[in-house]
Amino acid sequence: MKKVLIIAFVTFISLACKKDKVEPTNLSQSELLSLNSWQLSRYTDSNGKTLTNAELNIAAIALYGLQFEFRADKETRAVDKITKNILNRGTWELLTGNTVLDINITSFKGQFKIVTLSKGKLTLQASTGNFLSGVGSEINMEFIESKN
Numbered sequence: 001m002k003k004v005l006i007i008a009f010v011t012f013i014s015l016a017c018k019k020d021k022v023e024p025t026n027l028s029q030s031e032l033l034s035l036n037s038w039q040l041s042r043y044t045d046s047n048g049k050t051l052t053n054a055e056l057n058i059a060a061i062a063l064y065g066l067q068f069e070f071r072a073d074k075e076t077r078a079v080d081k082i083t084k085n086i087l088n089r090g091t092w093e094l095l096t097g098n099t100v101l102d103i104n105i106t107s108f109k110g111q112f113k114i115v116t117l118s119k120g121k122l123t124l125q126a127s128t129g130n131f132l133s134g135v136g137s138e139i140n141m142e143f144i145e146s147k148n
Contacts, residue, residue: 091103
């Protein structure tokens with residue numbers, strides 16, 4: 001009986017002391033964009049097939065070296081992943097009922113359809129003209145939450 005009480009007490013204390021991680025809920029599209037810094041994980045075609053670097057142009061490959069911030073004040077920043085220096089800054093805006101992200105920043109400018117937006121994942125659809133040629137009319141850029 002003593003062992004049961006001790007186990008119950010230890011379990012109770014460990015549960016009571018456990019720090020709860022509160023996940024944000026019911027965030028708007030703007031809040032979700034501003035919540036994280038984002039880094040490009042991969043490019044895919046419209047069927048979800050990962051595109052190789054050989055299929056991409058140099059500007060598309062260069063985006064892998066950056067983290068993107070979409071700040072609450074509508075400023076966007078391109079930050080070097082290694083040095084953490086801000087390389088470019090501009091603006092962003094949600095359009096068409098929050099389904100299109102308009103980015104105005106050097107080397108990453110345009111209107112991108114939002115395919116997925118959650119706490120840790122952002123998928124934008126772009127025309128291939130800015131990134132490659134001959135692989136269809138649209139590609140997806142999948143971003144993940146940047147840990148640094």
